[in-house]
Amino acid sequence: MPLSTTVKPEPADPVARQVARGVCRLLDRLGHVGLTEFVLRSGRRADVIALGPGGELTIVEIKSSLADFRADGKWPEYLAFCERYYFAVPRGFPLEVLPEDQGLILADGYDAAILREAEHRPLAAARRKAVTLRFGQVAARRLQLLLDPQGADPGRPA
């Protein structure tokens, strides 16, 4: 599968974009580094994936509205690719519809706060290794495309 080569990938929806920014700032403050629009090997695209200081993998799925949440029945597929899973929503989102056994983040374009911690679920070593490798490849390739836009072939498959 080709690496994602969009330099500045972000959600199309403006509310989701704001939430993504706040989430990344929160992650940064907690010592994790976030990467947006990360395509997993399953082909699904995680809104935000983060790598912690010890290699912990977190996925944050953004739901900008109730309709957005209701349209997505496939979020449980992400659980197999991370150790901690959070929904991130903007102010005004009806929190009671979200599954109580998943983490919850409230965010705007400036910052975010964890309302409910995610449960830690260990990941198989091979899966963790594969996702970590891909994380590095995708992040460095996006960086390379930003720093030397003339030099890198954005269409090159990985």
Next chain:
Amino acid sequence: MPLSTTVKPEPADPVARQVARGVCRLLDRLGHVGLTEFVLRSGRRADVIALGPGGELTIVEIKSSLADFRADGKWPEYLAFCERYYFAVPRGFPLEVLPEDQGLILADGYDAAILREAEHRPLAAARRKAVTLRFGQVAARRLQLLLDPQGADPGRPA
């Protein structure tokens, strides 16, 4: 050790900077992703480190001149952090002074070519894992600082 938080890290020397760019373009074409000025756990800074499609770790050390090469007696320390090691030099560099059992790349600011392939030396699994993790953290953090310069604290230690 704090993650390197320089957004656009590049060699101070203009010739080395050109060589670094050519090297990164070559790596890109070969399906590897390069990251410049990567600080290893030993505290030494590798000019370019790259992650291959299968996770292969390559270090490329740039020598802009004979004096630059002679001033550095510590390059063998890098061998413990990669599976393939190359020197990269500009046109006109006296190639005969370079160790014949290491890889060799000739580069300018536009492209580069491998003059001698590097020997493959297996890396211990734990070391490979640690370097790969740090690669992802550093790349994603530099990207985050570029994409949201107001949001991330550049001084935050990892």
